[in-house]
Each structure stands twice: as structure tokens, then as C-alpha cells.
Amino acid sequence: MTKYEVAIVGGGIAGLTAAIYAAKAGKRTIVLEQQKQLGGRAITNKKQGVYFNLGAHALYKGEAYEAFRELGLRLDGSTPSIDAYGMWKEQILPLPTNASSFIQTPLLSWGGKLDLAKWFIKLGKMDTSVWNQISIRDWIETQLNDPMLRNVFYALLRTSTYVLAPELHAAGPALKQLQRALKGVLYLDKGWGTLVEELRELAVQQGVELVTGCKVVAVVHQDQKVHSILCEGGTRIEASNVILTTPPSTSHKLVPHADQTALDTWNKQAIPVTVACLDIGLRQLPIQKHQFIYGLDQPIFFTHQSRDGKPRPAILSDDGTQVISLFKYQGPQTDAVKDEGELEQVLDVIQPGWRNELVIRQFLPKMTVVHDFPHMKRLEDPGPAVPEIVGLYIAGDWTSHGELLVDASVASAKRAVSQLLNTREEIKL
Ligand SMILES: Cc1cc2nc3c(=O)[nH]c(=O)nc-3n(C[C@H](O)[C@H](O)[C@H](O)COP(=O)(O)OP(=O)(O)OC[C@H]3O[C@@H](n4cnc5c(N)ncnc54)[C@H](O)[C@@H]3O)c2cc1C
Known part of the structure; x- marks a missing residue:
């Protein structure tokens, strides 16, 4: 059986980033992803020549952007202007x-x-x-x-x-x-799938072993030290360090006796954030100037991702189809039919006649944006190490130490790797 110095569960942005930094530090690294493709919630689906993220995705100039630049990623895309409108009582009014x-x-x-x-x-x-x-x-x-x-x-x-x-x-x-x-975000050409692909290429260059279609069912530990990973189907992978980038509830389930570790607190305190997303490809926008619209009396947001910004629009289709996205921010109770109807009604106000220009649409009734965030009920910031089990670390958007969204995924991945590299008790292979 092959032994790894670092085994990472989950091949989303956090997992891929952690893998690259671990491999760069000379660690023999493997990534195990349950889906057939890498990327997690950062994948892009191409439908009829249109690139749809799982809801609109903007890259802020934060921890993730800085790490990606440090790693030499291209990050081709465009920065839209901040001219915006507010929607109030079904009226669209400019924001100053x-x-x-x-x-x-x-x-x-x-x-x-x-x-x-x-x-x-x-x-x-x-x-x-x-x-x-x-x-x-x-x-x-x-x-x-x-x-x-x-x-x-x-x-x-x-x-x-x-x-x-x-x-x-x-x-x-x-x-x-x-x-x-306010300093400007980046909409990536061909969606965040290009980011995932750039990270995948870099991971391969660094010698990371990437395994897809492999669902991890347990992280085995003995004498308070990580020992191995068990996959569905019975494959066992020996590893001296494991970084879990799975959601808090999954991470808790994967670790035997997790209720006696900090994972228990981190799982119990987690509050997931979900949205309903309506992404639409249109031949052209009925009202060009309506690019960014914030709901002031409704929890909605509209954005035109492939807008005519400077120096050029983000490329989100092969044939010039324009991509617009709407979000409805959700509380604990959700209703898919109602949410879709509401988003369509909002679009009737923002882009009347949009149905006549329709090329393709994607409705995602309940997407988890983050599994947790910096909130007032938090007892502590999660990770990077699970203190009770030597060699066990966590990363992902829910393990924020103040960062938000993908910045939390990337910052936590870097935190996990740097703590792993520094730990004195690391088991030598
Ligand atoms: C609608 C929407 C809009 C968003 N907009 C933005 C935005 O504008 N800006 C921004 O910065 N962020 C945004 N985000 C957040 C961003 O997409 C996520 O923070 C980021 O992609 C999460 O990456 P991750 O690696 O932490 O988690 P994930 O992408 O969820 O990766 C975890 C991986 O673990 C795998 N996995 C789970 N269990 C197992 C198992 N047992 N065995 C093996 N593998 C397993 C999963 O399949 C998955 O691939 C948005 C998210 C959504 C949903």
C-alpha cells in the first residue's frame, strides 16, 4: 500500500489549493474527490455554448486572488464598473x-x-x-x-x-x-471552471495525485494520530496527515468519535447560507443600462456578468449570448416554486420582454454558498488543526477566520498546510 504524507478529502478550491501548497513543500500528496469531476461548487457547466457557474461568481481581490496570483494563475476576465441601481417598490432607481x-x-x-x-x-x-x-x-x-x-x-x-x-x-x-x-471584482472568462482547470494543471505539475469518483467514508485514527483513509468500496489509503475540506457535518461523520473533538463544536455552531439562483442566457438585454441591481425591499440581486465593461466583457458564451444572474437570499425556510416565480417576476421588472430573448436558463433552487460564516453565535473559529488528533486538519469556506466565501476556502487551505508543515509531531514516513 502506498503511503502519503498528505491526503486531502475533497477536490474543490480548498482541496486543490491545499494540495498545491503541500506538494510545493515537497510532501507526497493525494486528493480524493467523490464526484467524477474536480471543482466542487466552483464548477462551470456549458449548456448550448453558454458557460454557467453554479450561480454568479465574482472573485474579490482578497486572500484567494492573492494566492492564485502567487501561484501564477492567469485569471483572465473583466472587472465590471460599480454603476448600480436599487429596486424599491418595483421601481428601478439609480444608486448615487x-x-x-x-x-x-x-x-x-x-x-x-x-x-x-x-x-x-x-x-x-x-x-x-x-x-x-x-x-x-x-x-x-x-x-x-x-x-x-x-x-x-x-x-x-x-x-x-x-x-x-x-x-x-x-x-x-x-x-x-x-x-x-468597491475596488472592483473579477468575472472570469468561461466561468470559474477555468480557475479549477488552472489549479488542476498546477497540481499535476507539482506531482499531486488526483483521484476522482472516490468517496471517503472514514478517517481512521489510532492513539490520537491519523492513520489512514477508508474509501467506499474498501480501498484504504495510508496517510500521516489528512486535510478535510468537506462540509462540517460530513467532516464530523467521517471521523470516529468526533463528538470528543473540536469538530463537534464546529459542526454544531455552523449556520449554512443558501440562495436560489436563476442564471439566464439572452440574445440581448432588453434594457442595457440595467447591469447591477440591489433589492432594497426584497432580498434579491441582479447582475449582468458578460456586460460591456472595460477593457472588454467577460466571455461567458461562444456566440455572444449575454449571461445574467439573479439571486434570492434565503432564510431557513425555502420554497423552490415560490422562489423561482419571484425571481421571474423581478426579472420582468428589471428586463421586461426577457422571455423573447431567451436562449437558455438554469434554475438552482437551493445552493449552499458557504457552510458557515463569521457570526455572533460562534464559540470559536474552526481549525486549522483538530487539536485532539495529531495530523488531522480542516479547510473550506466554513473554516473562516474572518475571511468570506472562497477567500475563506483558500486562506484556510494555506493555514492548514502551514500548520501541518510546522507541527513537531508530524509522523515521518
Ligand atoms: C451560488 C453561489 C455563489 C457564490 N458566489 C461566490 C462569489 O461571488 N465569490 C466567492 O468568493 N465565492 C462565491 N461562492 C462560494 C464559493 O463557490 C465556495 O466558497 C467555494 O467554491 C467552496 O470551495 P471548497 O473547496 O471550500 O468547498 P467545495 O467546493 O464544496 O468542495 C468540497 C469538495 O468535497 C467533496 N466531498 C464531499 N464529501 C466527500 C467525501 N466523503 N469524499 C470525497 N469527497 C467529498 C465535494 O464533492 C466537493 O467537491 C458562491 C457559491 C455559490 C453556491
């Missing part, structure tokens, strides 16, 4: 993001507009960590007076975090994400 919309929009009072401009300037250089211990709701209610400006900030921070519960999400990380959004 440039000189003309600042003067013209009836959305905010003059006091509200000046306050927004003040906060945008302040956000540019603010140390957001001073707000880590209070919720988004508390931050908004104590810092902003204008009622409509509060609605605007609820919508902006919801879009940055995907979280519908402002009373739960810590304000600091959310404001940091907004700070990054």
Missing part, C-alpha cells in the same frame, strides 16, 4: 455611484447621499476589524441615520456576504468585503 446619478437619483435625500459618499470614502481606508465584535444590524443602526441609506447598506452587505440575517453576521468581515467590492 457617480456624479450624474448623485445629482439625479430620487432614491436618497441630500443628507443620505452625502452620508453615503462619506462612508464610501471612509471605507476606502478604514480598519474594518474594529467592527468584528458587533453585528451588521448593530453597525447599521448605530452608524447610519437615514432610513433609506440603511436599506442601501443592508442590501450592499447582504450582496457581499450572501447572508440574509444581519443580526448574525459580524460587521467587520462584511465591511471588509464591501471595501474590496
